[in-house]
Amino acid sequence: MKKKLRVGILDFLTNKTDDGWFESRVMLPNFASIMPQCVGVWAEEQGCEVFYETYSGREDLDRSFPGDLDVVFLSCFSRASFLAYALSERFRAAGVVTVLGGPHARSFAEHARGYFDYVCQLTDKETILSILRDCSHHERGVVLDAKSQPRSLPGVESRARFIDANLAKHAGRKFFRTIPMIGSLGCPYSCTFCVDAPVPYQTLPYAELVADLRFVRSRYGEDTCVFWHDPNFGVRFDEYMGLIEASGTRLMHGGESSLSLLGEKNLKRMKQNRWVVQVPGIESWYGFHGKGATSRSGAARDNVRRVADHVNLILSYVPYVQTNFVFGLDDDAGDEPFELTKTFVDLAPGAFPGYSLVTDFQNSPLSAQLAAAGRTFPVPFPFLDNTAAMNVRLKNYGLRAFYDHVIGVQKHTWSAQAIYRRARANADRIVKVVNVARAVTEGRWRLGEYEKTRAWMDADPSYLRSYSGAQREPPRRYFDVLERMLGRHWELLPEELKTPSGFVRSLDRLAPARASARLIPEERLLARPQDAVAEK
Numbered sequence: 001m002k003k004k005l006r007v008g009i010l011d012f013l014t015n016k017t018d019d020g021w022f023e024s025r026v027m028l029p030n031f032a033s034i035m036p037q038c039v040g041v042w043a044e045e046q047g048c049e050v051f052y053e054t055y056s057g058r059e060d061l062d063r064s065f066p067g068d069l070d071v072v073f074l075s076c077f078s079r080a081s082f083l084a085y086a087l088s089e090r091f092r093a094a095g096v097v098t099v100l101g102g103p104h105a106r107s108f109a110e111h112a113r114g115y116f117d118y119v120c121q122l123t124d125k126e127t128i129l130s131i132l133r134d135c136s137h138h139e140r141g142v143v144l145d146a147k148s149q150p151r152s153l154p155g156v157e158s159r160a161r162f163i164d165a166n167l168a169k170h171a172g173r174k175f176f177r178t179i180p181m182i183g184s185l186g187c188p189y190s191c192t193f194c195v196d197a198p199v200p201y202q203t204l205p206y207a208e209l210v211a212d213l214r215f216v217r218s219r220y221g222e223d224t225c226v227f228w229h230d231p232n233f234g235v236r237f238d239e240y241m242g243l244i245e246a247s248g249t250r251l252m253h254g255g256e257s258s259l260s261l262l263g264e265k266n267l268k269r270m271k272q273n274r275w276v277v278q279v280p281g282i283e284s285w286y287g288f289h290g291k292g293a294t295s296r297s298g299a300a301r302d303n304v305r306r307v308a309d310h311v312n313l314i315l316s317y318v319p320y321v322q323t324n325f326v327f328g329l330d331d332d333a334g335d336e337p338f339e340l341t342k343t344f345v346d347l348a349p350g351a352f353p354g355y356s357l358v359t360d361f362q363n364s365p366l367s368a369q370l371a372a373a374g375r376t377f378p379v380p381f382p383f384l385d386n387t388a389a390m391n392v393r394l395k396n397y398g399l400r401a402f403y404d405h406v407i408g409v410q411k412h413t414w415s416a417q418a419i420y421r422r423a424r425a426n427a428d429r430i431v432k433v434v435n436v437a438r439a440v441t442e443g444r445w446r447l448g449e450y451e452k453t454r455a456w457m458d459a460d461p462s463y464l465r466s467y468s469g470a471q472r473e474p475p476r477r478y479f480d481v482l483e484r485m486l487g488r489h490w491e492l493l494p495e496e497l498k499t500p501s502g503f504v505r506s507l508d509r510l511a512p513a514r515a516s517a518r519l520i521p522e523e524r525l526l527a528r529p530q531d532a533v534a535e536k
Contacts, residue, residue: 004047004048004049005043005046005047005048005049005070005071005132005135006048006049006051006066006068006069006070006071007040007043007048007049007050007051007069007070007071007072007073007132008050008051008052008053008064008065008069008071008072008073008096009036009037009039009040009043009050009051009052009053009072009073009075009162010036010053010054010055010061010064010065010072010073010074010075010087011032011033011036011052011053011054011055011075011076011102011166012054012055012074012075012076012077012080012083012084012102013028013029013031013032013054013055013056013057014028014055014056014057014079014080015076015079015080015082015083015382015385015485016057016485017057017058017487020441021171022437022441023057023441023442024056024057024058025056025058025169025170025171026170026171026176026437027438027442028056028057029054029056029166029167029169029170029177030170030176030177030178030227032054032163032166032180033075033102033180033229034153034159034180034181034182034229035075035101035102035123035153036052036073036075036101036102036162037052037154037159037162037163037180038125038153038154038159039073039101039123039128040052040159040162041154041158041159041162042125042128042129042154043128043132046129046132048132051064051065051066051069052161052162052165053065053165054165054166054169055080056169061087061489067094069091069096070096070097070135071096071097071098071099071131071132071135072091072096072097072098072099073099073101074087074088074098074099074100074101074102074116075100075101075102076100076102076103076104077102077103077104077385078103078104078107078108078361078381078382078384078385079381079382079383079384079385079388080104080382081104081108081112081381081382082380082381082382082482082486082493082497083382083486083489084100084104085112085115085493085494085497086486086489086490086492086493087489087492088100088115088116089115089492089493089494090492092117092137097117097118097135097136097137098116098117098118099116099117099118099119099120099131100112100115100116100118100119100120100141101119101120101123103195103361104381105119105120105121106121106122106195106361106363107195107361107362107363108361108362108381109121109143109145110143110510111381111506111507111510112141113140113141113142113143114140114141114506114509115141115494116141117136117137117138117141117142118131118138118141118142118143118144119141119142119143119144120144120145121143121144121145121146122145122146122147122148122149122199123144123146123150124146124148124149124150125150126146127144127146130144131144148200149185149186149199149200149202150185151202151204151205152204152205152208153182153204155208155209155211155212155215156179156181156212156215156216156219157211157212157215157219160215160219163179163180176430176434177224177225178225178226178227178254179216179220179224179225179226179227180227180229181209181212181213181216181226181227181228181229182204182228182229182230183203183204183209183228183230183233183240183243184201184202184203184204184230184231184232184233184235184236185199185201185202185204185230185231186199186200186201186202186231187199187201187231187232187235188201188232188235189232189258194231194364195361195363195364196231196232197364197365198364198365199231201235203236203239206239206243209243210243210246210247213226213243213244213247213249213251214247214248214249216249216251217247217249217250217251222249222250222251223251223252224251224252225251225252225253225254225276225277226251226252226253226254227253227254227255227277228253228254228255228256230255230256231256232256232257232258232261233255233256233257234255234257234261234266235261237261237266241266241269241270241273244273245273250274251274252274252275252276253270253273253274253275253276253277254275254276254277254278254279254320255277255278255279256278256279256280256281257278257279257280258280258281259280259281259282259307259310262278262280262310262314264313264317267313267314267316267317267318268317270317270318271317271318275317275318276318276319276320277318277319277320277321277322278314278318278320278321278322279321279322279323279324279354280311280314280321280323280324281323281324282307282323282324282325282344283324283325283326283329284325284326284329284331284332284337285300285303285304285331285336285337285340285341286300286329286331286332286337300336300340301340301343304340304343304344304347305347307344307348308343308344308347308348309347311323311344311348311351312347312348312350315348315350315351315425315426319426319427319428319430319431320352320426320428320431320434320435321350321351321352322351322352322353322354323344323348323351323352323353323354324353324354324355324356325341325353325354325355325356326356326357326358327355327356327357327358327402327405327406327409328357328358328390328392328394328397328402329358330395330396332396332397333395333396333397334396335405337405338405338406338408338409341353341409342408342409342412342413345409345412345413345418349418349421349422349424349425350422350425350426351422352422352435352438352439353413355387355406355409355410355413355446356386356387357386357387357389357390357406358390358392358394359384359386359390359391359392360375360376360391360392361384362376370392374393374469375392375393375395376391376392376393377391377393377466377467377469377472377474378391378466378472378473378474378503378504378507379391379474379478380474380478380479380482380497380503382482382485383478387446387449387450388449388453389453389478393467393468393469399457399463399464399467400454400457400458400464403450403453403454403457404454406450407447407450407451407454410443410446410447410450411447413443414439414443414444414447419435419436419439419440422435422436422439423435423436456475456477460475460476460477462474462475462476463475472504473500473501473503473504474500474503474504475500476499476500478500479498479499479500479503482498483498
């Protein structure tokens, strides 16, 4: 490189400025992504001067970086994409090269390339170095996609200054804070809605992980929680527990794993290794197969009771458990899926439920199926947050009836009685506090969002017209909300993205990206999940 580049890195943890104190100062700082920190390490290795920032809703993005950057990397989920688009407009107008990465870049790269100089899908070190070498403006952004996931990533010691900068925003005591680590990439399971399903499973170098754990202990203390960002932690369970034990540390741990990996034998070993947070994916009562350790052949209510018993077993070993569900999958029909979920909430009162609406992020195996059936429709990207809206025409529900069911589950889950029972079922005082706070700030907020959307459907016929395909333009109300959401950044947003017709035109210009979506090889789709694990 001819000169020392000044590089900005911005990781969006939210898209709003009104998440509230608990969310922005306690919860969100725990969700910083690992890859933006890796980009910072790789840039510094090339002699660049790096400025790193995470956005939790309260930072002044106009003052976060010096005015003489050469290139800025923006990483976001789709919910923050329009904020990233607006900032890219501001940076590019000032002569700064802009790069988009993160989940939105993997989902909607063809759209994003109209507003950035580079768009990174799968990313490795060579991808970042190629951007730093070129570092030039492109009228239509260059989409970069590495052939595979990296074989290794910068460890905690290399990323420490970025981790520290993010943790400095955390208002809670140290037991609320987590240090991000990752031990594997990809997933051997073949859930069609999952963006990680097409990515081959691979482990990261074991010796480096042991060194990371020891560094965390030395820098942050023994009572620090390491949260593993693996798409499915513990596929090679014995090996990873062995690494934790070989490190000689007594750190706390958390991660996301399939129920089928959480048998009592494994749970005992997790407790020995101070496992304090676990996030099992239940997703659907009818789509478990090998992943959920139940099958559809049994009676549905028996399945719910078995899963609830399993979750209660996990809670006897791990103090904090969040169970994730996806509403609207093709297996769901009628009242039963929602009534079963209410029953689960009652049978496993100590678990914190997380609910998502089925969404086509256009980079999962489900995307090609939905596109072929004409079941996706335009929704502004910031509303694709698994809660505010969905862009999939459901197989077995009308839109209003579906929202009525979802609202019913939410009311049951976040009622005063359910919150009280959840607190009583949690033995750990910290868990009690966090679950009550999340129920009030997050759960009831989501309920309110569903109720507002449902009321809009009755007041504004364009919701149902858009959902049915009678019109392509999304409802105008989305853009009114967006203007309030973006605040002063609304003026920076490209004009075409400020109106329903303009947003649709921006989609119509796209190349047929859906056709190139990564698909799981046919032999993996046919294999049972337990066979996929055995092969690894």
